[in-house]
Amino acid sequence: MRRGACLVAALVAVSGCAAPPALSDRDERLQVVTTTGLLRDLVQRVGGDRVHVTSLVPDGADPHAYEPSLRDVRNVVYADVAFSNYVMLEQHNIIKTLDANLDEDAANVSLAEEAVKYAAEIIPLVEDVSLDTIWLGLRARGDGERFGANRSSDVLLSMTAARGPGDVFGYLTGSFGDTEVYFDSSDGFDAGDGYRADTATLPADAHTHMSWAFTEPGVYELTLSARLRVDQRSKPVSLGGSTFTVVVGVPPEESGVDDPTVVNRGHADLTVDLDREELYALYDPEGGGEFSQEVVPADSAVVEVPNKALSEVPAGPEFGFLGRPGDRVYQLAQAVLGKHVHGEIDPHLWHDVRNAMSYVEVIRDTLVDRDPRGAREYRRNTTAYLAKLDALDRYVRDRLARIPESRRYLVTTHDAFAYLAKAYDLTVAGFVTPNPAAEPSLADRRKLSDTIRNLRVPAVFLEPNLAARSATLTEVAEEQGVRICPIYGDTFDDQVTSYVRLMRFNADSLLECLG
Template identity: 80%
Template sequence: MSVGLALAVLSSACAAPPVLSERDGRVQVVTTTGLLRDLVQHVGGDRVNVTSLVPDGGDPHSYEPSLRDVRNVVYADVAFSNYVMLEEHNIIRTLDANLDEDAANVSLAEDAVKYAAEIIPLVEDVSLDTIWLGLRARGDGAEHGANRASDVLVSATEVTGPGRVFGYLTGSFGDTDVYFDSSDGFDAGTGFRDDTATLPADAHTHMSWVFTEPGVYELTLSARLRVDQESKPVPLGESTFTVTVGVPPARATSESGVADPVVLDQGHADLTVDLDRGELYALYDPEGGGEATQIVVPADRAVIDVPNKALDEIPAGPQHAFLGHAGDQIYQLPQAVLGKHVHGEIDPHLWQNVRNAMSYVEVIRDTLIEEDPEGARAYRRNATAYLAELDALDRYVRERIDGIPRDRRYLVTTHDAFAYLADAYRVKIAGFVTPNPAVEPSLADRRKLTDTIRNLDVPAVFLEPNLAARSSTLTEVADEQGVRVCPIYGDTFDDEVTTYVEMMRFNADSLRECLG
């Protein structure tokens, strides 16, 4: 349900009692996640009524807000999000579009920096043996009036080549969201109805690309910026990219006239809309070093190489029927990270360092005092007590992990969400599993994971409970190598772990028990 439709339903049902607010004198607070809800509850105590949009056990990267969530936002006095692209874009849009104009709207990861929170750039592992190819919106679009709730619309408007072209995203549980599908033609009339991907400003997304026949393709993308739901989209440019599929990249020069080509054949690349420059180009990162190693490649020089080793078969199942018949051969550049994965340049999982969570608490305290000055003494008292508890928690986590021999402090997981834990508590990230979500993991994927476990003599791998249903590769390889599979919590609670303190203590204990 769209935010606009949700508001229409809400206004027509105003006789129904509010879900969050009973207007009982307490400050009404909405958070995006249960983890933030817990922090707010500790600071706010009895003076706040707090609820989270993403339910415990839910995935903040992919959760879609409900009408009930919209109602909660409408009645809130204060909203706390993590932001830096942790949450699904529709969660942020729901907050920004429906929150009262007088309500506080706080992005904790950003505001916590003034309390000495440490930020880690998000550098992605480029372990796939074909290029990662995604979409990116670069820049903040401030000159157009863009904000964090604005949409960047990227549309495929034309393709030439010997076969069909698809661009799609595979969700957390195997469902597919098709962005581009040339089999029924692109909507070249407007370019912004079908065959369109939507991104926040200054973010990118992973996705899978499929080509049905070998040869040289030319794919034209067009982009617009929609500042808000009422505004007419602003054109941001159009460019054509060349793709060589199962043939030598040199054929791009002879068949498409690409002069002085730059072949994109390793690491990570995004077909990028630059909001500030008003153009589309390829942002190429062959070494996986993030901003330090990114190269801007003009669209008319970029040649995206889809090699013969990308030859695959269409998986069975209705979710892939749009590609054709199961078993038919295709060339596929696989999605690099399982599930909906839209993010920016900053790792958003700051709370895995307890000192960063303490910075969050200070921001929460100050925000509640500003909203409810009469409660200032209570908020300061609660925050002081909770900060002391978190300080003790930080020491506990550090002591537990310090008890693990240094040559055994290697973390292998299913989700790249623990860089802050590794940096703060001296753990080494040995790898995370990023299988092709559309097909069975390749022998190369399994071999890399097997070699990592064997060469480092890793005694255990770690699995987030909410990801257990889609982690067969990790568990199978662990079983083959005779190592334990142990639990670790990333960004959501469940019935066993219901608070932030419990989560971090659990993680420290699990690491100590399974690695020590």
Template identity: 70%
Template sequence: MRSRPRVLATLAAVAALALLVAGCGAAPGLSTSDERLQVVATTGLLRDLVANVGGARVNAVSLIPDGGDPHSFEPTLRDVRDVVYADVAFSNYMLLEQHSVIKTLDANLGADVPNISLAEDSVKYAAEIIPLVENVNLDTVWLGLRARGDGARHGADRSSDVLLSATAATGPGEVFGYLTGSFGEADVSFNSADGFDASDGFEHDTATLPADAHTHMSWVFTAPGRYTVTFAASLRVSATSRPIPLGEATFAFAVGVEPTAAGGADAVVLDQGHADLTADLDRGELYTLYDPEGGGEHAQRRYRADEVVIEVPSKAIAEIPAGEQFSFMGKAGTQIYQLPQAVLGKHVHGEIDPHLWQDVRNAMAYSELIRDTLIEADPRGAREYRANAEAYLAQLDALDRYVRRTIAAIPRARRQLVTTHDAFAYLAHAYGVEVAGFVTPNPAVEPSLAQRRKLTETIRNLRVPAVFLEPNLAARSSTLTEVAREQGIRVCPIYGDSFDGDVTTYVQLMRFNAASLKECLS
């Protein structure tokens, strides 16, 4: 039986949608009048896999439209309607999708509706998962936020929220923390200029993460000097529960001054690699995780907040970008000190790379799991689902051989992939490609000369003949296109998370990527 909060949320969404539909006419999507199995998937790619396995017995829709960014998409009321009417739901998860997408699924599905996380559950079908390793080539420390642990002892699940709230700041200027999305929009997490107010349960000046997740962020300081920022962490298990306190800590920043002046002679200076301000759900405390080499969580060492000082050096000087979305920082062109968010777009993730489908063998595991899920939900269609899956798996097996054969035709020394988004580790691992680098600086701010130099040196040293852009991110990738033009090399398309008007199926996506790599690198 559904819990009362879920029932109320669902009824409210359906009632509101009924008014919308009555005024505008029925929108395409799932419908109770359709006798087919109603399936909702998070992405168009998963929708395509479901359609191939389900065939005529299934009506499949996706919450995230083709061309949308799974890392930042926000569901609409129409999407809630599709979830409410669904008989089966599929997400990729492993923190691929924006947290609000997952919460929309989990809060509005019927209690008995299968809700499948394909990336996790396909491991039972021999899918191979690999760690997410982010070796970010910035000339300052890469500072993020992390929620460590799953919070199971508090009753948390994948819909729970970890709240990291800025509650106080000191220093000669203002402090801002924000994310720049894939299309240039600014999502402000905290802003000292308008004060801090935790009276509403840490909803103001707060970054929200799923449990066991990490996010990138830009950190801005408006004047040089010593700063401190105090954070409080809490865990909200469900939308109706009160936050559970996880601790508080104050972190020191040396902005354009000697770090010892801000943190003392014995302080550990965080000046390169990867650092996270971390809320530990199991220990109930806040601390810093740091690895100067830029590895993942398991390479990071834990330090108390009072043991470290975070350096924001003079080479981090930038200007406030033009555009209304950045006006919260002040007048465009004004000098600021900024630690960039490191990775293009809004990108919350865990320790496992979620882009499993870039290895066709993993997509085959997804398809087998989809087949068995549909059979369990609709036993009368078992024969049809098995036949569809057998035919599609044969098609995917041929696709895997095509991708392998096509990429193998590229001289090994030229199989170097430089792109915008770190989404191709599975492609590299499965088919013998080397991920030489990806563009990391904040897309709203002019990259430093050092960042451009590193990218240029990578291209020169490896004699890379082309760089690759995802079509839905190309508009925000001026650094890569400019360096490519300066070096006289090609800029070629590659597809990661999303379809568009030219590539509308998974098979097309993988064939296109293989052909693009061969044409541009050979």
């Protein structure tokens, strides 16, 4: 791949060639692109005047959901170095934009993965399973290395048949209430290439949450097939197919499956295994992550959608595909609002300042390798910045140590603060996991209320960029008479414009509101 070629990122709707960079950008500085503003800030602290750095995700936007633009493609094409967080923090199309358009001679660094070599500590992503019904998602298991797959490859999971008394829908609700329908049996199934209709796309070794809706009670048989598309030029490779049984509002005994394994609590994924080339259910009834996952063959799995999953179609055109407002459907909730494709590692490493220091060391060594003439400046900048981060770590630790032990509980909108809790001796008591397609149930609200009341939590914390999806937490906090305070997760705004400010702000906010 050469600079100046007409390059486009996969799934980014652009036409023509990317425009050349503005004259002001054509200088001798090292051209660096990062995925997020937080990484941009770290690179700028190390690179100083020798680098020109831009981020793909704008400040205030959600890196889990942001879709790259034509300008982003252009910035990638002309970059000498690219830094992503990865471990699936970013929307997959962001990673594909980097990998498809970056010059073959440019450095492409996944900071979270590389930082482990510099003593960064990682935390497995073990999910809460407190919903009354099972979480049912989709998963691509294995890395597909024997097919030549990489982090930009696509695993295509298609629904090719659905037999049952009613219609079935599989869809995702985004951060601000928009819906993306993956599977819809009401209009038949795609007879073409299957890339668009009735198909979900995942990276290798990842899974995603979904909402599922069924219009009538009874027994359903859902047939899924899977393919691997290594890159945009390759023909997809078939990975096989399987049929799964779902019982909706009826006893599992009516499934007709011999010796069934009933999948009815915790978390399960309809899974394509890239190594075994087969589809099965991966069942995690206790929410213990890899230590409690159970492989259930498709022909013996029976997914139960109980009668308590019966709900009404909410008002709003985004849910019109389910029927008219007020129509009754059986629904398995997505549980975590917004696009939530991820792997097995919590990607928010920087909330432990020591991990951010490891990021900085990776950045330093990458810039020195790409620009040896600037080595002295990069090392001098890094030494000064690491001293500042060391002081920051002590500041955060000192501030949070002042919070009484009985009040060290975090209740937030977004499950992004496990590193903060582990590094500075807090407890993540809960985060909001509403049913995104309907108002939270009384049971959902009661659980949140009980958590706040029983632990005597004095405050809950909202990320400013996610305030639009925080109504439940806000309402329950007001009912319980506790404070609502800000906390920053993975993006900047006009008030918090650097990593140091983000961590200091969070430490101050936590102390003020909990202490």
